[in-house]
Amino acid sequence: MELGLVGLGKMGGNMRERIRRAGHTVIGYDRNPDLADVHSLRELVDSLPAPRVVWVMVPAGAATQSTVDELAELLSVGDIVVDGGNSRWTDDEKHAAELAAKGIGFVDCGVSGGVWGLENGYALMYGGEKDHVARVQPIFDALKPEGEFGAVHAGKVGAGHFAKMVHNGIEYAMMQAYAEGWELLEKVDSVTDVREVFRSWQEGTVIRSWLLDLAVNALDQDEHLEQLRGFAQDSGEGRWTVEAAIDNAVPLPAITASLFARFASRQDDSPQMKMIAALRNQFGGHAVEKA
Numbered sequence: 001m002e003l004g005l006v007g008l009g010k011m012g013g014n015m016r017e018r019i020r021r022a023g024h025t026v027i028g029y030d031r032n033p034d035l036a037d038v039h040s041l042r043e044l045v046d047s048l049p050a051p052r053v054v055w056v057m058v059p060a061g062a063a064t065q066s067t068v069d070e071l072a073e074l075l076s077v078g079d080i081v082v083d084g085g086n087s088r089w090t091d092d093e094k095h096a097a098e099l100a101a102k103g104i105g106f107v108d109c110g111v112s113g114g115v116w117g118l119e120n121g122y123a124l125m126y127g128g129e130k131d132h133v134a135r136v137q138p139i140f141d142a143l144k145p146e147g148e149f150g151a152v153h154a155g156k157v158g159a160g161h162f163a164k165m166v167h168n169g170i171e172y173a174m175m176q177a178y179a180e181g182w183e184l185l186e187k188v189d190s191v192t193d194v195r196e197v198f199r200s201w202q203e204g205t206v207i208r209s210w211l212l213d214l215a216v217n218a219l220d221q222d223e224h225l226e227q228l229r230g231f232a233q234d235s236g237e238g239r240w241t242v243e244a245a246i247d248n249a250v251p252l253p254a255i256t257a258s259l260f261a262r263f264a265s266r267q268d269d270s271p272q273m274k275m276i277a278a279l280r281n282q283f284g285g286h287a288v289e290k291a
Contacts, residue, residue, distance in 0.1 A: 001138045002027070004044045006067055007057035007085070008035040010285050011111065014118035015057065015084075015143060022142035041070050051078040053136055057111075060087045060236065068095045077103030080132055082139075084109045088240055089158035089165065092127065096157040105132040108157060110164020111143075114284035121145030125152055125167070127159030162244070169241030169255040171211075172234075176258035178215055179275035186224065186271065195219040211279060218278035225278055229289040230270035232262045232277045 001024045005016050008030035016026045029044045030036045038044045045052065052075060056067050064087050071081055081099055083092065087108065096106040106128060113122035122143045126133060133140075133153050144151040154163045185194040199216050202208055222228065238259040245252040265273035269291075280286040 001025070001053075002048055003139055004029070004048050004052060004054035005057065006030075006041065006044070006054060006071075008032070009057070010115060011113075011117070012057035014115070015055075015111075015122065018118050018121070019139060019142045024138065024142060041067070042074055045071070045074045050076060051080070051135075052076075053080045053082065053139070055082040055084055055109075055136075055139070057084050060085050060091070064091065065095075068098065072099055072102055072104065075099075075102070075104050078105075080105040080107060080135055082107045082109055082126075082136055083161075084111050086110075086164070086235060086237060087161055088236075089127075089162040092158040092161055096128075105129065105135070106157060107132050107136055108160040109140075110160045110167065112164065112167060116283065117143075121150060123150050123167075125154045125160045125163040127154050127157050127161070127163075129157075165237045165240050165244070168235065168237040169252065172238045172241075172258040172262075173254040174209070174211055175276050175279050176254075176261055176272070178211060178279070179272035182215070182275050183271045195223050211283070214279055214282035215275065218275070218282050222278070225271075225274035227291055228274045228277050229291050230265055230273035230277070231289050232265050232273045232280065233286070234259060234262045238262070 003019060003024060003026050005012060005026050005028045008016060008028045013035060016028050019026050027044055027047050028037045029041060033039055038047055054071060056064060058064055058067055064083060064085055068081060081104060083095065092108040099106045108127045110125040111122050113120065124140055124144055140151050154160050182194065185191050185197060191197060198219060201212055202216060242252060242256050242259055264270060277288045281288045
């Protein structure tokens with residue numbers, strides 16, 4: 001299969017490589033010419049045989065909107081656009097309608113895997129019409145982890161990004177729990193090796209997880225996280241999760257508290273946020289602020 005891929009940053013660049021390793025042709029465009037195979041969206045579209053599939057991996061909001069707008073003018077009836085960024089699900093509905101007016105299909109896809117996805121595969125949650133999803137399925141199969149699980153057709157347009165949003169909300173709460181436990185262990189005099197306590201939890205406990213493994217990686221690199229400032233950004237999806245909970249009258253106390261804890265990190269140098277920052281850097285390559 002031939003695919004156009006827009007956005008070749010940390011995620012997009014590794015996704016291009018994984019898809020190519022699976023035997024597909026990927027033509028990539030990025031504003032950075034050093035990363036790009038072609039140097040404009042028009043050149044990308046012209047390089048693909050019809051019917052085309054173009055996967056967009058750019059920041060949510062204005063960047064995604066402008067890319068979809070430009071593709072709407074360049075693509076033809078029967079082509080498909082996949083938004084694999086972290087767009088809000090309500091934007092998906094808008095983009096699907098805009099493209100459908102021109103006979104172009106749309107699939108939204110939440111992607112999880114961060115900087116580890118190239119080797120381990122990416123968890124995929126996608127939404128859209130069955131025939132549109134079927135057209136993209138060879139790419140989903142190339143990107144997903146080996147085995148039975150790791151990908152799901154979550155429902156209608158918007159369902160993929162909604163599912164990924166909830167995934168990220170859960171991620172917020174899990175990271176916050178590890179961070180709070182780590183700070184308490186560091187605080188008491190009786191526990192003399194917090195890092196090894198965390199390491200001991202990696203086998204045989206009910207709280208073992210990939211996030212726990214990444215926490216141990218971070219502590220191996222900086223045992224007391226002294227090189228980090230206790231500051232953690234939020235990508236926006238935690239906020240959207242809480243807003244969706246309010247709209248649907250669903251109580252999310254843990255996720256909401258974890259989002260507010262990140263806000264608190266911007267006021268003081270929070271020890272808990274050192275762990276949150278370390279974990280975000282470990283799984284996603286997100287920037288950290290040095291102490």
